Amino acid sequence: MSHPRRLANIIGLSLGWCLMVSIVFIQLSTSTLAARAFGGDAVATLPAGIMMAGATLSATPGTLAMKRWGRRAVLLSSGVASVGGAALMVVAARWELLWLLVLGSVPLGVCNAQANNLRFAAVEFAWAGFEPHAMSLVVTGAVLAAVVGPEVARHTRTALPWPYVATYLYVVGLSAAYCVLVAVLEFGRTPDLVAEKAAQAAARAAAERKQPEGQGRGADEEAAGGGGATDGEGEGEESGDDESLERGVAAGTGVGGGVGARAEGAGPGQGPGQGGTPGRVVVAVEPHQAQAQARAQATPQAGPRGNSTAPAGPVVAVAPMEPAAAPAVRPVRELLLTWTYLVPITTAALAYAGMAGMMTASPLAIRDQSYSFEDATQVIQVHIISMFFPSLVTGEVIRILTDRGTALTGAVILVGGTATFFAGARLPVFYGANAVIGYGWNLAYVGASxxxxxxYSPVEKFLAQGVCDTVVLGALGIVTVVSGSLYGWLGWTGYTGVFMVVNGLSVVINLVAMANYVMRRSKARAAPVKSVR
Known part of the structure; x- marks a missing residue:
């Protein structure tokens, strides 16, 4: 698949995320008002809470269903369910039925949970080295939702004789557009794209490690995906080869990658330079990866005058591995209970909790200071734009600071933004602090993602992604539910102090993880490199 075509799919994923964020924003704002009108203050947040509960409970089952039936089937079915849920809410608004309003919120939450997987799909569509940028582009799609969503919710509330009916009709349209978008995206091509990147990474690794004097490492040391998911101590990181790590894992090779390379004719203990056909490297890959690479090599490359030319550098031959060489699936405990996995999902969850806590309570504090409803709405709009607009450059930030450094930087900025609220309960402070918190969330969340x-390896990805989203959505749901009561109990200053602790905990965790990583890297570089002769 060409780069423009891959990019078109990534942009499609970004538009899908934009549609889903628009739906969620309307649900959080409009349904709260509608529930209060239908049942009083005590049930005002019930639709939003039920939506978040549906999202949390369906995140992991949804990704496991993707493993069995594919992303398109699950995303499309959840989108159709969202259309049905929005239609129920239209009826609920017309007849002022609270129970139906709550019931319609469930499929919206389920669809939101599955849409969170779009950012991981972008990594698979991306070409080698573009993965952080692809994920950032998907998150950027919510910028349009942040600008348009509040205005649509405001102007459609009374567009028809029955309040809120027009708003929910708009949600039906958004959900239908999401279904159409999911139906046309090329999710079926992602396994071949991942396999192609894995084979290319193996070929590059084999060519780079070839020794001119005829010395080389054994076939076992030539695995291109060795920087993938590792045990709790991060073996791939200790190898000292960060570039190989990025190529191997971003390409989806995962644990060991299932990819190896040797010179043609070389024995089991010989490297690319020992015997065999000079300049020809044989790459052993999974059978489906061999098929994808064979199709890629079968396409002639046009030269300056339109003639087919052979690729420069060593000739790469692809040979299917024996079935026994396929990477084994690790036990769930080994996959999920390792620092390399726990640190980023904890960072993402705390970033969401710290951001949502201050965002949801800010309108209450603004109104308590006698500012207008429009002021509160504009503060939240600025906050949401600050959350998603920086994604235009977050991919480049990750390239410069690394994903670890970006997540840590975001956590520090979240602490700084929260501390800004101590400057006083004034409107400029609410604007500035919420903007800083939004930007900090962006760096922490995208870097952690x-x-x-x-x-994880390709066979483990859906479980790992599902558990990650479950933890993140669970943290978001808990904070959304308790924020109002916590603010009423502690007051604004005490409430801000609680979330200083939440965001500070994220900084501590990332500092410890970064220090541990640096020490292991130093030890790995100090260790002597052994050559197989």
Whole structure:
């Protein structure tokens, strides 16, 4: 698949995320008002809470269903369910039925949970080295939702004789558009794209490690995906080869990658330079990866005058591995209870909790200071734009700071933004602090998501992604439910102090993880390199 075509699919994923964020924003704002009108203050947040509960409970089952039936089937079915849920809410608004309003919120939450997987799909569509940028582009799609969503919710509330009916009709349209988009995206091509990147990474690794004097490493040391998901101590990181790590895992090779390379004719203990056909490297890959690479090599490359030319450098031959060489699936405990996985999902969850806590309570504090409803709405709009607009450059930030450094930087900025609220309960402070918190969330969340994408093999990805989203959505749901009561109990200053602790905990965790990583890297570089002769 060409780069423009891959990019078109990534942009499609970004538009899908934009549609889903629009739906969620309307649900959080409009349904709260509708529930209060239908049942009083005590049930005002019930639709939003039920939506978040549905999202949390369906995240992991949804990704496991993707493993069995594919992304398109699960995303499309959840989108159709969202259309049905929005239609129920239209009826609920017309007849002022609270129970139906709550019931319609469930499929919206389920669809939101599955849409969170779009950022991981972008990593698979991306070409080698573009993975952080691809994930950032998907998150950027919510910028349009942040700008348009509040205005649509405001102007459609009374567009028809029955309040809120027009708003929910708009949600039906958004859900239908999401279904159409999911139906046309090329999710079926992602296994071949991942296999192609794995084979290319193996070929590059084999060519780079070839020794001119005829010395080389054994076939076992030539695995291209060796920087993938590792045990709790991060073996791939200790190898000292960060570039190989990025290529191997971002390409989806995962644990060991199932990819190896040797010179043609070389024995089991020989490297690319020992015997065999000079300049010809044989790459052993999984059978489906061999098929994808064979199709790629079968396409002639046009030269300056339109003639077919052979690729420069060593000739790469692809040979299917024996079935026994396929990477084994690790036990669930080994996959999920390792620092390389726990640190990023904890960072993402705390980033969401710290951001949502201050965002949901800010309108209450603004109104308590006698500012207008429009002021509160504009503060939240600025906050949401600050959350998603920086994704235009977050991919480049990750390239410069690394994913670990970006997540840590985001956590520090979240602490700084929360501390800004201590400057006083004034409108400029609410604007500035919420903007800073939004930007900190972006760096922490995207950086942590990229880290998560490097912890699993292709056969483990759906479980790892599902558990990650379950933890993140669970943290978001808990904070959304308790924030109002916590603010009423502690007051604004005490409430802000609680979330200083939440965001500070994320900083501590990332500092410890970074220090541990640096020490292991130093030990790995100090260790002597042994050559197989």
């Amino acid at each position: 990229v880290m998560v994408s490097k912890t």
